[in-house]
Amino acid sequence: MNELDTLLPRIRNCRVCRDCPRHGPPLPHEPRPVMQAGAGARVCIASQAPGNKAHQKGLPFYDPSGVRLREWLAVSEERFYDPEQFAIVPMGFCFPGYDSKGGDLPPRRECAETWHESVFAALPNLSLILVIGQYAQRYHLPKWHREKTLTATVANWRTILEEGREPAVLPMPHPSWRNNAWIRNNPWFETELLPELRQRIEALLGPESGA
Template identity: 60%
Template sequence: MSTGERALELLLADIAACRICRDCPEGGPDKALPHEPRPVCVASASAPILIAGQAPGARVHRSGQPFTDPSGDRLRDWLGVDAPAFYDPAKFAIVPMGFCFPGNDAKGGDLPPRRECAPAWRSQVMDLMPQLKLILVIGQYAQAWHLGPLRQKTLTETVRNWREIIDVGDPNCPVVPLPHPSWRNSGWIRKNPWFEAELLPELKQRVATLVSPKDGIVSS
């Protein structure tokens, strides 16, 4: 095991034991996570692709594995990969902005990622994954952290600007902005046909160059 791999292993153990949002929540005790934390993070010292999502949902909280829900089915379809490839840490790192299920809002939707996670852990995780060749930023929270000033006023404008974001970013590790694959966003996809017609073919091609066809690429 390399020094970097060992350091990442130790960091993941610290993340798994993290209870900041329960024991030292931002905003005081009244803002504590109302259930036992279960951090979900698949960092990798070898994966060429990073999926930077939002936060685990209720199903992922129960399973302990990222994207074990309909959103995951749609995301894998967007990427053109099967589940074994998606869950292979040698191919994909999956590191959300918040590691624990944040709970639900009054309308039954997921709350935003906990604010404690990214300041505590994200830079440390990213520093230990220098091998990345492609970063997919899903949703406004991941886009805010990873894109900085390249992020536009709305998610639609940011995703629509994907070509420029790729062009002005690191050519060795381009960043691709995506909407959340939740089925709640089906209306957004219908209203923005360029997403499936233009962005997804480019995305699948880039993924295919990093994940061999014999390693889980699904034919379109």
């Protein structure tokens, strides 16, 4: 038995933001923590919070954003949802609800404060952390790598990736359709960053069977 065997059931039963909310009103629905982790995972996707579809299904990135993310990584759905290959640890484990404009609210802060230190301590084999979006970047990147804008932070990806940290950290935008314009306006992301990312994923996990 490893640490995750006892930690994951506790996370799935977590109701901290409902019973003892410290950062605003409780969720507009019953909490349903959504994440995945296995002790053997080599890659971690550190994202923001599950969307409503992921909340309903109980699977992280169970939506069009997940389809795009898997395309970015060049991995199958089967590999993506293997916790011994990919850990998926969002800043907030529960869908936070919608804001007045129909977008997702920010991740609840209780999750990271309560669980993240223990989760990452239980993932000793991580070699690469993909930090998706500003909330994850604020948590996982040191101040000297956090620029004023997400674009500037992601544009500095080579320096961040190659500075010798273990595990290595790679900043990325969120794969949401809301970032279509960002992707068009920053072609280097697809022509330079993604090939490096895919090469590293294959080096860590090996070629996928049938690929």
